[in-house]
Amino acid sequence: MSELDTFGTFFLPGPTEVRQEVLDAMRGPMLPHRGAAFESLFAGLQSGLRGIFRTSRPVYVSSSSATGLMEAAIRCSPPGPILAMINGAFSERFAQIARACEREVVELTTPWGEIADLSRVEMLLSSRAFSAVTVVHSETSTGALTSLPPLVTLAHQYGAAVLVDSVTGLAGSPVETDAWDIDFVLTGSQKALAMPPGLAFGVASQSFLANAPRGVSRGLYFDLVEFEQYVRKNQTPNTPALSLLYAAAEQCAHIAAETIEARWARHAAMASTTHQWVTTLAAQTYQPFSVVAPAGARSPTVTAIRIPDGLTGDAIVRAVAARGFVIGSGYGQLKSRTFRIGHMGDHTVHGLRRCLDATADAIGEVLKAR
Numbered sequence: 001m002s003e004l005d006t007f008g009t010f011f012l013p014g015p016t017e018v019r020q021e022v023l024d025a026m027r028g029p030m031l032p033h034r035g036a037a038f039e040s041l042f043a044g045l046q047s048g049l050r051g052i053f054r055t056s057r058p059v060y061v062s063s064s065s066a067t068g069l070m071e072a073a074i075r076c077s078p079p080g081p082i083l084a085m086i087n088g089a090f091s092e093r094f095a096q097i098a099r100a101c102e103r104e105v106v107e108l109t110t111p112w113g114e115i116a117d118l119s120r121v122e123m124l125l126s127s128r129a130f131s132a133v134t135v136v137h138s139e140t141s142t143g144a145l146t147s148l149p150p151l152v153t154l155a156h157q158y159g160a161a162v163l164v165d166s167v168t169g170l171a172g173s174p175v176e177t178d179a180w181d182i183d184f185v186l187t188g189s190q191k192a193l194a195m196p197p198g199l200a201f202g203v204a205s206q207s208f209l210a211n212a213p214r215g216v217s218r219g220l221y222f223d224l225v226e227f228e229q230y231v232r233k234n235q236t237p238n239t240p241a242l243s244l245l246y247a248a249a250e251q252c253a254h255i256a257a258e259t260i261e262a263r264w265a266r267h268a269a270m271a272s273t274t275h276q277w278v279t280t281l282a283a284q285t286y287q288p289f290s291v292v293a294p295a296g297a298r299s300p301t302v303t304a305i306r307i308p309d310g311l312t313g314d315a316i317v318r319a320v321a322a323r324g325f326v327i328g329s330g331y332g333q334l335k336s337r338t339f340r341i342g343h344m345g346d347h348t349v350h351g352l353r354r355c356l357d358a359t360a361d362a363i364g365e366v367l368k369a370r
């Protein structure tokens, strides 16, 4: 089968399907990473990434998965307790990382699928001085999207930095790093960017970086001060995953050609197609299928769908796989009660409809067998 026949079958909420040209780009030659050819590759990648992050700051490129830069964000936060906003598995993970780095963590827990009430955040922020607030922009485990600008404004009023995991937000949902004054925002290559897994990208504001040297245990591999020193020379502190950098540069060119605004719009259209499909599915099956995240706080890149009693996410995922499509089962607390569709990366509404048709057909079969 040619690529055209197969692209559009893999709707996991990460990793996401990677276009053939990007996979092919990984065959580029090995280069010394202290030299002109590498620096020119890296400079090109920088300009593409800055357009995607909407920043004039340098974009750090880490040869790690996204978790590496979550750890960097914690390690480079100034001394003081961390306020962890938790509303799903990945935001819980951010808190775990902070504790593993021996930081004092205060958790603000909101039921999974929902988003935090800012008045509760303010109550905690006003109770003592926090170093930073951690937040997951798009909670991949539930499909809930937290609005960033009001949170950043609030945290800054109380002198706390905001550390944003936008792993399934960035490149699918609008993120204005500079205009929103985000202190640190990170993503991974394998989600809405639709690059192969293995790279993480992050941007630190000037003031976050200026305070980073106060971080008492910055370690070495994830020290943002080091990243900043090297990115200025169009280099990375250590040997980069060069083949992945070739892929990233190729994909940045595709994203620039589409424009980031058109990419955001395409993701919004895929999300609303999925939400409408859930409504239709519930009506046609007389079953309580519903979108987990409330209207107004839904991620453009991933939808978690609540399933009726007596069905399991795994059974649905298996029946969909038998029809040639890959979707995700539930995650964490919602594992058996939901399934998830990742509508992110380079997918189209047209391709997504084929997956949704197959999923509806699969659900019909699973319901009959119940």
Ligand SMILES: *Cc1c(COP(=O)(O)O)cnc(C)c1O
Pocket (backbone or CB within 6 Å): 014, 065, 066, 067, 068, 090, 136, 138, 139, 140, 165, 166, 167, 168, 188, 191
């Ligand atoms: C996938 C994901 C991560 C973890 O990324 P890795 O690349 O596996 O380290 C973190 N946060 C969110 C919201 C994610 O979706």
